[in-house]
Amino acid sequence: MANPLNRTLNGPPETPFWLRQLWGLRFIFRPLETLEARTQAYGDNYRITSRTSKSALVYFSSPEALEAIFTAKPEQLSAGQGNQILKFLLGEHGIVLLEGEAHQRQRQLLMPPFHGDRMRSYAQIILDICDREIGQIALGTTFAVRPVMQSISLQVILKAVFGVNSGQRYDRLQQALSQMVEGFGSPFGAMLLFYPFLQKDWGAWSPWGRFLRLRQQVDELLYAEIDQRRSQPDASRTDILALLMSACDPEGQPLSNVELRDELITLLFAGHETTASALSWALYWIAYLPDVRAKLLAELDTLKPSVELDPATIARLPYLSAVCQETLRLYPIAINAFPRVVKQSMVVAGYALEPGTVIMPSIYLAHHREETYPEPKQFRPERFLERQFSPYEYLPFGGGDRRCIGSAFALFEMKLVLFQLLSNRDLALVNARPIRPIRRGLTVAPSNQLRMQVTGIRCEKGAES
Template sequence: MTLPPTPKAPAWMQKAHWVANPVGYMESAKRQCGDIFTAKVGPQGTPLIYIDNPQGIQQILTKDTKELTAPGSVNGLLQPLIGDYSVILLDGASHKRQRQLLMPSFHGERLRSYGDLICNLAQQVMGRFSVDASFFARPAMQEISLLVILQAVFGVTQGERYERLKDLTSQLMDFFSSTAKSSFLFFPILQQNLGPWSPWGRFLHVREEIDKLIYAEISDRRQQDNSQRTDILSLMMSATDESGEGMSDRELRDELLTLLFAGHETTATSLSWALYWTHRYPSVLAQLQEEIASLGDHPDPMQIIRLPYLSAVCNETLRLYPVAILTFPRVVPENTSFHLMGYDIPAGTLLMGCIYLAHQREDIYPQPKQFQPERFLERQFSAYEFLPFGGGVRRCIGAALAQMELKLVLATVLSNYQLVLAEKKPVRPQRRGVTLAPETGIRMKLAGLRKQPSSTLAATRV
């Protein structure tokens, strides 16, 4: 069997290029090889096939499990962050059970209760900046996203445990905040605990301290009546499977860290890009602010998330530099082969939809490097042309919450604050862990208030 073409560089050079500059690697491979190529960047020489063709992506995301599997074990590099019992790392029946236990927590009606909280937290963070002050957008958006995770997901709103979790989780995420730091995930040989002052030793210490706080919260919650609470931890604790069993403490811990990793970092990055693009293009900003203002002074959050131009702006932000650049891997089972785009793919091969390259296809998105929200008003894209949250049975379980938070925070900031982009040069994407993020923090300036923010910032027990 013949694998699809591969870039000309040797395997070690491909992996180094992939880790250091994933966008550069993918675009170079696309130019050399076309819609499908063999990427020599996997663990222990495992062949990885990247596809950006929508028909090919549909084929790998919708095939029966007898033809392709989606084992969680291939995401093993995330284990230090999210543990062994995360839905991302589980397989088969265990994955199906865990997903069924989690899904009710992210139902649309459940999310409705978080709308005012998200808007208030955005105002709380932005309200700390004085007029004419300069600030970096990404740390500000990261703080908003972290507060949403702690209050809406963890259900912790105040007190010493809340403050400690806020501090420690920020430290944990910063361990992989650059290309160099991300190498610890891709090269396990670097994961050496040489004491509390070594990078990996410090990471393990911070993770252990977070674990103590999470397990203490779970223990306290098990002794309380949580029937009136709407935070996601309480909902997960009340969920049971077909046999009446709920999640163990370890499962709850791993899912909380998964939601922290997958929801906190990614949403902060998307919000940073959204602020960058809207302030780089004044006509986009003006149209968006006019649409938001049309709802009046105190719009219902559910009205905000239905605004068409706001939705288009957020979708174009997710298209241009998607935070997740690949779909969850599919694997050809043993003793079989899989026919894909003219190739018979051998057993053991990993297949991945390349989200970034799919979003850059000129035949689907003319002038793909340009920020053009209108394209999402003029055309409905298929789930295999626009897939910022992946697809199939492994699609991001928190997609609805992420989209809601992106829209509400962006609308809150733009309707209340007059910001100016202070970056002089175009901002490029760079690796941050396994995601793409702006290479700078995106420097901005608070030029003034559009209106006096009205907020109900009293701690809300969700």
């Protein structure tokens, strides 16, 4: 039955400016607790600013509301306008900041490398990187999980996306990119994203000054790589940068150097920290829950006798896929989809919204609805084997025309890394206490307390099972 129009959005009462700032800090330092407290108090869909303000911020998480948002017409909602806080990081031409025809052009150019045979061609790169990392984790070794997963993820991006495989430029890019990402890897670092008054260059030792110098280093290295590719074209290259450089829009225009740089940085921030955090969470739950571990290893072991294993076969494993899906449900790496700004008066799930209203589709809250996911705090991969969820109930990569273009690649990488790691090493948690999620920039990740120990060698590279 259709909802009546002009339903009232509940939300916190009017508060002084200083109190709103304190609530903003709470969201930065304890984002999940803040979201849950608000939804318990005000429901699935709520506002957190004045009812009368045209710049009201409204959270939506019901499937009905999310469907309306993700299927809205371009003239109704602006997505690029809501992402302008990322301009200093991604540049003016990153796909998440673009609107209309410019956004569609970039999306069409970026989509092909992330699907089908193109994506599968990166499988060996992922497996080789994983093998090298696994080879350094000897029996009895204790290691912090997230840094290892970050190393794997960054190497995949450098080789499969940037196409930089070795040498001085590779080493410098790896170091500079790692340091630049890590600068936002804490709640304090995240404040640089949310509070523009902190974006002041007070020298190389200041947080913002350090970021600006690292960004300059990265830009110089990327432009040098692009210039070298232009002067020495190589048709045999299959990395994503090479494919983007050869692509043209319907008018025959290729991407400029600046557009290439902005898209590379966008892909870095969209695929590095996010994939590393998802892998870390998956390993935590697999080690924390013996039944999940036993079921997953039994499934992985069915493939072990094969020496030349088709990566697509790994990607199709049902329980492995369910583990990855449940990982991204329970702690979605991006807790919110990209915000939308209302351009024309519209109705979402019965709520009338005026132009200027900022819409925040909440992935985390959608994934924790009791009606959709019974016992939502429980890690239970079986729920994804028992039924399918609509894209408005399960949306770890966002939705609509802003859905992450690298989602298939991210899941593919996740499955290959988990398969390779768990097929070779038995892992146990060093501390069995629950791990608390922490903010890392715009994402949430396991805390640094997540450490594991190698308790057994299951299979060495090239060994027979």
